[in-house]
Amino acid sequence: MFIDPSVNMKPDPLLYSPFKALVVPRPIGWITTISSDGVINLAPFSFFNGVTDDPPCIMYCPNGSHRDGGPKDSLKNVQDTGEFVFNLCNWDLREKMNLTAEHMPSNIDEMKAVGLEAAACKFINPPRVAAAPASFECRYIKTVDLPIGSTGRESHVVLGEVIGIHIDDSVIVDGIIDIGLLRPVARLGYMDYAVIDKSFTMMRPD
Numbered sequence: 001m002f003i004d005p006s007v008n009m010k011p012d013p014l015l016y017s018p019f020k021a022l023v024v025p026r027p028i029g030w031i032t033t034i035s036s037d038g039v040i041n042l043a044p045f046s047f048f049n050g051v052t053d054d055p056p057c058i059m060y061c062p063n064g065s066h067r068d069g070g071p072k073d074s075l076k077n078v079q080d081t082g083e084f085v086f087n088l089c090n091w092d093l094r095e096k097m098n099l100t101a102e103h104m105p106s107n108i109d110e111m112k113a114v115g116l117e118a119a120a121c122k123f124i125n126p127p128r129v130a131a132a133p134a135s136f137e138c139r140y141i142k143t144v145d146l147p148i149g150s151t152g153r154e155s156h157v158v159l160g161e162v163i164g165i166h167i168d169d170s171v172i173v174d175g176i177i178d179i180g181l182l183r184p185v186a187r188l189g190y191m192d193y194a195v196i197d198k199s200f201t202m203m204r205p206d
């Protein structure tokens with residue numbers, strides 16, 4: 001079949017738009033920001049990835065708006081303060097990560113609300129998730145505004161430079177990150193997730 005997104009994203013026999021089920025698996029950027037009043041926000045973003053490694057840069061996409069109107073806290077806070085943290089969500093943290101997707105009022109500390117311990121960052125103010133096996137301290141670069149959606153929804157790409165990397169030493173074996181110990185959780189389509197705990201190796205031709 002062929003889909004023209006400007007006409008219909010779920011032509012027969014599709015029940016839902018297949019887009020997110022085809023861009024898989026998506027790593028989850030579990031993003032901490034802090035408001036200019038000092039309120040901690042934590043939220044998962046599966047439109048997330050690394051974009052280059054020298055200097056290391058990442059992006060996440062706060063799309064749509066806050067339930068109380070205006071931009072999502074993860075967009076407003078990063079634009080107000082210029083800092084954010086990427087926390088890696090592993091298998092053990094999957095349920096807490098899901099809880100932080102709840103649309104909470106902007107004055108609620110979302111780490112405290114879901115019972116997660118915060119750990120201080122070295123260079124920036126937002127805290128990291130203490131239990132995360134890795135966290136990146138990031139300095140905001142810029143926001144790229146994407147085309148407005150068919151329902152009037154705004155979408156944004158937030159870009160940041162990684163200025164500090166925390167790794168739990170227990171996931172480092174013989175000098176490399178052991179994926180079987182890291183066990184990152186990734187987003188698939190619909191309400192589905194994957195946990196990555198197996199990998200295979202292939203050398204490049206040159």
Ligand SMILES: Cc1cc2nc3c(=O)[nH]c(=O)nc-3n(C[C@H](O)[C@H](O)[C@H](O)COP(=O)(O)O)c2cc1C
Nearest residue numbers: 043044045046047061062063072073074101102103
């Ligand atoms: C696994 C997962 C991935 C998500 N990915 C995104 C995403 O890429 N973009 C987005 O805008 N919302 C995404 N959400 C929803 C946000 O986490 C949710 O709207 C959150 O409350 C962000 O709002 P806040 O920044 O105001 O806290 C995702 C939710 C889950 C559970």
